[in-house]
Amino acid sequence: MKILAGNSNLPLARAIAGYLELPLTNADVRRFADDEVFVEIHENVRGEDVFVIQSTSAPANDNLMELLICIDALRRASAKRITAVLPYFGYARQDRKPGPRTPISAKLVANLITTAGVDRVLAVDLHAGQIQGFFDIPTDNLYAAPVMAADILSQGDAANLMVVSPDVGGVVRARALARRLNNAPLAIVDKRRDKPGVSEVMNIIGDVAGKDCILIDDIIDSGGTLVNAAQALIDGGAASVTAYLTHGVLSGKAVERVTNSALKELVITDTIQPTKAALASDKIRVLTIAPLIGEAIHRIAEESSVSSLFD
Ligand code: R5P
Numbered sequence: 001m002k003i004l005a006g007n008s009n010l011p012l013a014r015a016i017a018g019y020l021e022l023p024l025t026n027a028d029v030r031r032f033a034d035d036e037v038f039v040e041i042h043e044n045v046r047g048e049d050v051f052v053i054q055s056t057s058a059p060a061n062d063n064l065m066e067l068l069i070c071i072d073a074l075r076r077a078s079a080k081r082i083t084a085v086l087p088y089f090g091y092a093r094q095d096r097k098p099g100p101r102t103p104i105s106a107k108l109v110a111n112l113i114t115t116a117g118v119d120r121v122l123a124v125d126l127h128a129g130q131i132q133g134f135f136d137i138p139t140d141n142l143y144a145a146p147v148m149a150a151d152i153l154s155q156g157d158a159a160n161l162m163v164v165s166p167d168v169g170g171v172v173r174a175r176a177l178a179r180r181l182n183n184a185p186l187a188i189v190d191k192r193r194d195k196p197g198v199s200e201v202m203n204i205i206g207d208v209a210g211k212d213c214i215l216i217d218d219i220i221d222s223g224g225t226l227v228n229a230a231q232a233l234i235d236g237g238a239a240s241v242t243a244y245l246t247h248g249v250l251s252g253k254a255v256e257r258v259t260n261s262a263l264k265e266l267v268i269t270d271t272i273q274p275t276k277a278a279l280a281s282d283k284i285r286v287l288t289i290a291p292l293i294g295e296a297i298h299r300i301a302e303e304s305s306v307s308s309l310f311d
Contacts, residue, residue: 001301002045004074005029006054006066009273012087012290013053019294025050027073029066037065039073046078051122051297056090056109057249057272064090064109068116075117083300084118087271087293088247092127093219095134110134122296124271124289125173125218125246140306142296144246144269145173145216147287149180151267152214152244160239162187162211166229170217177216177244187213189229202232209237220245220268223254227261234262247271248286250278259283 004025005013017024026042052074054067067084074082094105106127113121114135121139126132132139152158161184165174171188178184187206213233220226220243230241241263248268250258255277258266268274269289278284292309299306 001297002043002048002050002079003297004041004050004052004070006052006063006070008055008057008063008066009053009087009270011273012055012270012288012293015270015288015290016053016085016294016297019291020298027070029070037062037069039066039069041073041077044077045074047080049081049083049301050074050079051083051085051300052118053085053087053293055086055088055272057088057247058090058251060090064112068112071113071116071118081119082117083120083122083297084113085293085297086121086123087289088249089123089126089131092131095128095131106131107134120300122293122300124269124293127218140296140300142289142292142306143176143310144244144271144287144289144292145177145180146310147269147289147292148216148244148267149177151287152181152242158182158184160210160212162206162208162213162238164189164206164208164213164215164229164233164241166215166217166225167191173218174216177214181214184214185211187211187233189232191225191228200228202228204232204236208233210239213238213241215241215243215263217243217245219247219249220254220258220266221249221251223250223257223261226266227257227263230262240264243267245269246289248274248278248284250275255281255284 002025003017028040056064091105091109124142126141163178164187165171190203233241243266
């Protein structure tokens with residue numbers, strides 16, 4: 001088995017390799033003077049089971065291109081099996097046509113990765129589970145929920161917890177976390193915009209008064225969804241609001257927004273390499289997902305069950 005890393009998240013790739021007690025494959029993934037990506041693998045990979053670790057996070061197009069070119073290099077070097085390990089699958093939110101004459105970019109990116117020559121995909125908390133079906137090859141979707149639940153339970157008494165989904169689409173994810181928190185009760189933030197351009201009305205489904213709320217979502221991007229939901233919960237009488245998000249995209253002024261928000265804490269994972277601003281914020285904490293991905297890679301290599309990681 002070999003682990004090859006693109007440049008999107010080298011600390012995570014090193015931590016996964018550390019879990020597996022393997023060195024990263026000796027390779028250069030670099031740019032020519034004109035910015036084209038070039039990959040050179042400096043060791044034999046013929047007949048090897050190779051896992052390429054690359055999040056297609058910002059700069060999404062550069063990181064995607066690195067991934068495709070790594071896969072091409074491995075295929076042409078006769079690797080036996082190539083698995084694209086995508087801790088964060090960028091473009092996942094473009095999974096349907098939001099209007100006429102718009103693309104389904106998540107499907108296009110899945111086609112590109114498959115056509116480049118991978119045999120399987122390993123992802124974490126895909127924005128929508130059905131994206132697995134965009135790949136016509138085996139695709140494992142890992143859940144960060146066990147890592148989050150262990151962290152929440154290690155913080156102390158769970159008796160007053162309430163798990164909250166920040167939108168109706170996240171209810172299944174929230175319910176799965178609630179189950180791991182001794183079946184904590186569930187609430188949902190129902191976001192309504194009466195007219196375009198008129199501010200949103202946040203209705204809370206569930207009684208959050210006096211509760212320590214745990215907001216869970218897959219992605220924090222601009223931070224708008226999360227910060228507004230946290231404020232609505234505090235306005236609804238919640239005792240505290242802590243958020244657990246798998247993918248800390250944190251674009252634009254998101255870190256500032258979180259720092260100035262009603263949130264007690266935002267906990268993200270390292271599927272995307274955290275920015276300096278995120279690491280400097282005293283409201284943001286990072287949990288590592290490396291052992292989970294490392295164990296899944298180990299099980300894929302050994303042809304044993306991945307789903308039993310979540311029993
Ligand atoms: C939406 O369906 C996602 O689960 C996230 O809630 C959304 O992408 C977060 O975006 P933002 O932080 O920009 O509100």
